[in-house]
Structure formats: C-alpha cells, structure tokens
Amino acid sequence: MIQVNNLIKSYNGVEVLNINNLKIEKGICFGLVGNNGAGKTTLFRLILDLIRSNSGVVEIDNGVVSETDKWKKITGSYLDQGFLIDFLNPEEFFEFTGKVKGMSQDDIQLFIKEMEDFFNGEVIGKKKLIRNLSMGNQQKIGIAASFMGNPEIIVLDEPFNSLDPSTQIRLKNLVKQKQVEKKITFLISSHDLNHITDVCDRIVVLHEGKVAHDILTGEDTLTALEQYFAV
Amino acid sequence: MLIRSFISHQWKQAVRSPIWQKSLAMNIFMFFIFFILFAEVLIASIFISKEWHEIIPGTEPLFAFYKVIAYYFSAMFVMRFLMQQLPVLEVRSYLHLPVKKNTLLHFVLAKGSLNFFNLISIIFFTPFAVFQIAFYYGNLIALAWLISMISIDLSLNYLIIYIKKQMLNSLTIVTIMISIIGLFALGDFMHWYSYSMLFANFIELMLKTPVLLVLPLLLAAFTYWMNFKFLSMNLYLEDLSSYTKKTDNQIGNVGYLKNFGIIGELIGLDIKLYLRNKRTKSMLYLSPLFLAYGLIFYTNDQYDHEGGMMIFVGVFMTGILMVNYLQYAFAYEGSYFDLLLTSGINFKDFIRAKFIAATILVSVSYMVTIPYYLFGVELLLINTACFLFNLGLVIPIALYFATYNKKTLNIKQGSAFNYQGVGASHWLFLLPFFIGPLLIYLPFLWFGHQEFGLIALGLAGILGLIFRQVFARLILKNVNERKYIMAVGFRERG
Secondary structure: OEEEEEEEEEEOOEEEEEEEEEEEOOOOEEEEEOOOOOOHHHHHHHHOOOOOOOEEEEEEOOEEOOOOOHHHHHEEEEOOHHHOOOOOOHHHHHHHHHHHOOOOHHHHHHHHHHHHHHHOOOOOOOOOOHHHOOHHHHHHHHHHHHOOOOOOEEEEEOOOOOOOHHHHHHHHHHHHHHHHHHOOEEEEEOOOHHHHHHHOOEEEEEEOOEEEEEEEOOOOHHHHHHHHHOO | OHHHHHHHHHHHHHHHOHHHHHOHHHHHHHHHHHHHHHHHHHHHHHHHHHOHHHHOOOOOHHHHHHHHHHHHHHHHHHHHHHHOOOOOOOOHHHHOOOOOHHHHHHHHHHHHHOOHHHHHHHHHHHHHHHHHHHHHHOHHHHHHHHHHHHHHHHHHHHHHHHHHHHHOOOHHHHHHHHHHHHHHHHHHHOOOOOHHHHHHHHHHHHHHOHHHHHHHHHHHHHHHHHHHHHHHHOOOHHHHOOOOOOOOOOOOOOHHHHHHHHHHHHHHHHHHHHHHOHHHHHHHHHHHHHHOHHHHHHOOOOOOOOOHHHHHHHHHHHHHHHHHHHHOOOOHHHHHHHHHHHOOOOHHHHHHHHHHHHHHHHHHHHHHHHHHHHHOHHHHHHHHHHHHHHHHHHHHHHHHHHOOOOOOOOOOOOOOOOOOOOOHHHHHHHHHHHHHHHHHHHHHHHOOOHHHHHHHHHHHHHHHHHOHHHHHHHHHHHHHHHHHHHHHHHHOOO
C-alpha cells in the first residue's frame, strides 16, 4: 500500500529523517512511536507530500505522492490544526470536506450521524465556530473528518492528545472497527505506548530519524517498548 | 530588568521571524527608501528654516510658517492613518507571569511612540526652533515650543493608534471620530473658518503666553491615557480572540452556490471567510469609502477629465476590492493550507474559483461606478476601460503574485493586538497595478489621442481575458512549484 524508498529529509544540513525502506501493507494499523524530534511528524508530512524530501520517494498504491494526486482521493489525514478551517462551524466543515471528497449531501448527513457517538454530543448543533471550541473538540472534528469519503488510508498524528479518556477509548474502538469493516490502513503516531500497542498491529520506533525497531505487536510488545524508552 | 527582557524579546521576535530573514532584500529596499526620505527632510528643513525670510518675504514670515505646520499636521494625520504600523507585543505569553499589567501596557504604548513619523517630526521642527523661534523668543521658549510641537505630534500618534485599534474593535466609535474629523475638514473646505489660520493663531498665542505651551503636553498625556484605558480594558484573553463570543454562524451561507460543485463550495468558503473574520470584515466596511473615491476627484476642478489621475481613480475604484481579495489569496487560507494540499482539491478548481469571485467583485465595483457618468460621459468610458483592464490583466497578475505569499494572515484577531500587514509594504505591493495602466494610457495622451489610450487599455484587458487560461496555467505551475515553500511559511504562525 505504502512504500518508502531511501527517504532523506534534512534541514540546514542536519538530517532529521533517513529511512531506507519501509513498506506498509494494506489493512494493517501501523504505529509510530519515538521521542520528540525523532521524525514522526516529518515522516507523516512526507507521506502526505506536505514537505519536499531531499532524496527518495514515498509511493502510495505504486504512485509517487509528489507526482500524482490520485492518492489524495483515498487518503484521509489529520496532523494538526492546519487541517481545520476554523471559521466554519463543525457541520459546515464536514460538509465542505465531504463535498471535496466527493460525498453527496445524504452521505454527509449519514456520516455525521454515525459519528455522533464519537463526538459525545459536544460538537454537532452547538452553533459554535470551530475556533471557539476547545482543543479536544477540535481534535475530534479533525479526526472525524479524516474518516470521510471512504478512505483506504488514514494518517493521524498523535490523535490521542487532548482527547478526554472516554473519547480516547472510543477512538481506539473506531479504529479497530474500521480496520476490520473497511480494511482501512491506519498510520498512527503516539506518545502513549498503551494505546498504540492496543490498536496497532505493527509498531515502528523512530530514533533520530532512523527506524530503531520494527515490531509486530505481540503480548510482550508493551514491556519491550517500555524498556526501550526507560531512562 | 523586566523592560530590558521585553526589549530583547521584541528584538529577537523581529530578527528571528522567517519573513524578516527571507525577504531581506525587501527590507533593505525599504530601509533605503526611508533613509533617503529621512535625509531629504533633514536637509530641506535645515535649509528652509535658515532661509525662511528669503522664501516668504512678507510681513509675517513666522505666521506663514505656522500655517505650514497646520498643513503638515493634517497631512501627517492622513499619512499615519494609511501607513503607520501599530505597536504589537504578544501579551498572551506574559499575562500569566507575575508581571504588572500596567508595565506591559506602558511598554506597548512606549513602543508605539517609536516610529518613523515621529522621527520625521523631530527633524521637521528642530531646525525651525533653532533658527527662527530661538531668534525671536529666546532659547528657553524655543525649547518649550519644540517640546509642545512634538507633543502635538505624539498626540496625533496616539490618536491614530487609538483609531486604528478601535477600527478592528468597534466600528461605531471610529465612524463617529472620522465623521467629526471629516466635519472639521469640510468646514475648512467650505470656508466656514480657516483651520490653518486658527492653528497659526493658536501657535502664536502660545508663544506670546508661554504658559499655554503646556496644553499640547496635556493633550499628548490625554491621548496616551485614552489608549492606556482602552488596552487595559481589552487585556483579557477573551477580548484578544473571539474566545467565548458566540458568532452567528449562519452568516455567509449562500445555498445557491451549492449547485456549482467544488467551485461553488470554494467560493462559498471565501464568502464565509470574509464575513466571519474581523480583519476581512473591516475591509468590507471600508469598501463604500473606496467606491466613493471618485467624488473627491470628479468634483474637483483641478483635475481635468482626461489626465492620468482619472485612469488612476478608475483603476482604483473598479479594482481595489478585487486586488485586496486576490493579493492575500493563499495567505488568508494559510491557516488551513495543509488541508487544501491533502484533501484532494484540485488547484485548478481553486484558481478558477478565485477568478470567478474576483470577476464578480470587479463587475460589481464597476456597476457601482456607472452613475459617475453624471459628472461626464467620458468618465464612463474611462471607467469601462479600467474595468476591462482590471478584469483581464490585473486579476491574473494579482493571483500570480499571491502565490508568493508565505505568511499566514491572522484574520480572526481583529481586536487589540493584531495589525499585521496594514503597513507600508502592503501599499508598495499595490504600486504596479496603478502604474501599469498609466504606462499604457499616458503615451497616447501625450500625443493627444486619449481615446486611443482608452481603447488600448480596454484591448489589453480583453486580450488578458482571452488568454486567461494561459495565465491560469502559469499560476497553477507556480503553485505546484512553490507549494512546499508556501506550506512551510504558513505553518509558522503568529
């Protein structure tokens, strides 16, 4: 599904990411962990063609992301607030995103209904603009929007941040459910080792821009990760 | 101690901002312009002050100079209104610290008195105080006079800051203030009284009764206090952003646009952007003023209806709204540019949407200017030519330049501490649009064929319209080449 080849990104001569070869199969949940500055967001931005690599390419479905736009039709993403249009209210934002993703008005309404549980009654019908909502609720909107339009891949950067405990659990359930139902490939980064081992089938540890570990999640994965990060 | 760290933070903020570092050439250019202006004013004012008696040989040369001062201040008022940057200190990061609020405020305000215009005033007044006032009234009075003149200038400084702040805050107060000032100007214009005479008399009175020299000081203190009061009332976080405010969120919903697919959605998004953000909203409120621009020039006998001035006015009236909309394209969208890049929006559609919205803006502006034909049918022809020029050429050029934007415009914070992009550089950016049409028109005028000039202008526009797709491709190419650079710039907020 996603193929990373000899990808190098450096800022002012300092290499922040260097990944030889990384292949992410269809339908798995791919977890990315690593301390601050390890290159998690950089990798995601490269995958989403938001920054230019110094060398190497990312391919989605055998298409180089910086050369074609096709992957955008099948990829949903939420990295940060730059993915929200803050002067819209949530309904309008979903409508806009839905339209762009080629959904009909009915699809969009259905989608919002489906997500009601995830929003916990705090997002829809509040007559508030996104910019006036709390960080947590903004995060919910961004994450939800990345599920719009039947994506095959969803990229989420630290999605558990600023979510309340219930929503964190709901998000985990949502990811598991969609992975099974729709065979969506998830790319999720997190600092929460519990959550990430809980939802992900495969976990990659980044350290100083390089793949330090590449583990298929098993029973002792959490302990191994905790040991790795212990100081 | 505290003040020193503020100063150092401000300095760091300035030199470390990516814009400063990336547009070094522009900064050097601006510095150069300011330096030349500075030197010119200095030399001119020394020369004029020394030779004032030769220049105005009348009976009361001093009095004549006071009148000049009166006009100087009113010109300064307009200049400052258009160009003065407002002092900014990002207070949010200091509010939670054990720093006295008043210290913060005094710092912001003190920073506001340090600007180019105040410097010009010091240069303007000092030579005259030295060469003239001191000669007639003695050194001490001359010094007091100088201080009081600078105080008037400072009052102006703080008045402008106040007006500009209120402009983004409460438009009623600004409207009232502008109307009062306008009324005074009108009175002078209609010869009900002479502002310059009154002002000159006042200066003379001050010099003869030196106690009165305190008055300008009091005025300066008052305007300072006014700003202080305003800021201290607007210092809470909830005042700084629309933190808790409930906005009427139906505003800007145009159902009709839904029939036009993605392009309709994009235009709808822009309409909402304009109506729901303070900065763009105040721009809209000002637009009737721009369209009334013609009244000033068409009613004035000084301008004949053929000169380049009319072209300037025509291009301005039919184009300024569109230029304002397009020149900040991408920068307005900066806060969600990453979304635009990843969501699969085709930038071809994006550009088309901008073109269509800009076309509507230009057309509406043009229609509003049609009644000006009452001042002369030739004005209708001129404005039509200017409209075509704007439609065909300025639209694609403005959008092309907009692809060089790489700083997010903070459009939502209209209130107290945000005045990004309302300064001199913004006006510099506009120059090419106003000079372009003159370059086409004036040569014909000089050979006495102004009608051909208008035809050329209109034809240029029509040609642009015919080749719009070519421009669109160029813009698209530029967007695709620059999207990473733009995205990096837009991610740097604040």
